[in-house]
Amino acid sequence: MGLTWTEWLSTGVEWQDEQHKELFGKINRLMGLIEGKSEWKDLADILRFLDIYISSHFRNEESAMYKLRYPESFSHKAQHELFKRLVANLKDRFERAEGRDIRIFASELQKLLTDWLYGHIAQEDKRLGSFLQAHGH
Template structure:
């Protein structure tokens, strides 16, 4: 079911919390930045005449997501993470959802309805993916004692 702009105003904006921290600064920083973008996006969606801003924020969210996933996937491949394929498939699905939302905005020029793909992304990835799949990956990195192999910045 689509979300209208009015329903977005009552939607809880995900807030960064220490419980989402991985202990790897570059990954945590990228996650924090995405939380910030999602907050900005939700604020823009409840204001009138923000189509250009909404499109720009979704483009930035897509770019940041692609960059973040590339970092994670590179680390997983480099360190032979056993669940790489599963994790990458999740990344690919989430990226396609953002692309679909962006395409919808570009072709329909209508930001009054936010489809379930964006809502699903916000909720599933920001909270569930970080606490689920990413924490499993981080645990593997810790068990392999590869903390120093993960960059502190990108």
């Protein structure tokens, strides 16, 4: 069973929500990989998506923070950097482990993204969203 997007996860800023929903879709996709027949290529696709997604989505949030001098920019960016390192580390291990059970990586990545969803998106990003809204975004 997949996760369902709820308004509770909404930051109130449309572009932020749209981008977060994309990530949400990948979490559900990973669940499918864990439960069903999964191929190496499927996970490689998701990791490739994450590379592009992370750099563009974080850049969007960070430039909005800097432009409006968001007071929590520093700690917010530090969380982005940590998440980037965690994903890069998993990707690195994945690339060197071809032939191993893909479900192990899929469930590790799914956990990482789910923790991110509840630990960052539902907290820091919502706070940032309120700030952006208060400043006319």
